[in-house]
Amino acid sequence: MKSTARHAAFSVAVATLVGGLATGNAQASLWSMLPDLGGSQSGTAPDVAGKPKSIASATAASAPLQDGSFTGRTFDAYYGQVQVKANVAGGKITSIDVLQFPKDRSTSRYINSQALPMLNSEVISAQGAKVDIISGATLTSEAYLRSLKTALKLAHGGP
Numbered sequence: 001m002k003s004t005a006r007h008a009a010f011s012v013a014v015a016t017l018v019g020g021l022a023t024g025n026a027q028a029s030l031w032s033m034l035p036d037l038g039g040s041q042s043g044t045a046p047d048v049a050g051k052p053k054s055i056a057s058a059t060a061a062s063a064p065l066q067d068g069s070f071t072g073r074t075f076d077a078y079y080g081q082v083q084v085k086a087n088v089a090g091g092k093i094t095s096i097d098v099l100q101f102p103k104d105r106s107t108s109r110y111i112n113s114q115a116l117p118m119l120n121s122e123v124i125s126a127q128g129a130k131v132d133i134i135s136g137a138t139l140t141s142e143a144y145l146r147s148l149k150t151a152l153k154l155a156h157g158g159p
Contacts, residue, residue: 064091065155072151074100075143079108082143086151093127096120096148102140111137119144128152 065088074083080102087095098116102108115137122131129148133141153159 063156065093065152066157067091068155069097070151070154071099072147072149072154075146077102077139077143079139080104082140082147084144084147084151086148086155088155093124093152096123098144101144112140115140116144123148 067088067090069085069087071085072083074081076082081100082098082102083100085097085099086093087097096119098120101112101116103112115134118134119131119141123129129145129152131145133145
């Protein structure tokens with residue numbers, strides 16, 4: 001009996017999420033599925049003190065990107081190392097230079113010739129590292145994004 005109730009609750013949650021995605025209000029739909037944590041269902045989340053804090057204001061409060069070129073750490077992608085440099089102008093990511101990537105094998109060269117430009121384009125469009133990995137280039141994508149995150153941390157004024 002409990003399993004049926006859980007299934008019904010899950011079905012309602014999925015329907016709510018899908019409905020929110022269809023109407024372009026996925027954020028509100030996601031919040032509506034969470035138990036009341038001190039926020040409301042209109043895109044607010046509790047801050048540390050338990051008071052509602054707008055998600056938009058939390059995002060806007062993050063440090064802006066500093067202008068310059070910021071080199072990320074090198075990460076292993078199994079078939080080679082990946083390292084990127086983020087170039088920032090006017091507080092926006094303008095380009096990504098891939099300093100290192102797997103290229104010893106012809107398959108690696110081919111995969112990366114396709115995947116790296118796609119990753120660069122997605123990062124510039126998204127203005128951050130929250131992008132999907134490229135299917136077929138999973139290891140390179142993951143190492144690229146890890147390196148990019150360290151570069152963007154520097155661009156935000158971090159160590």
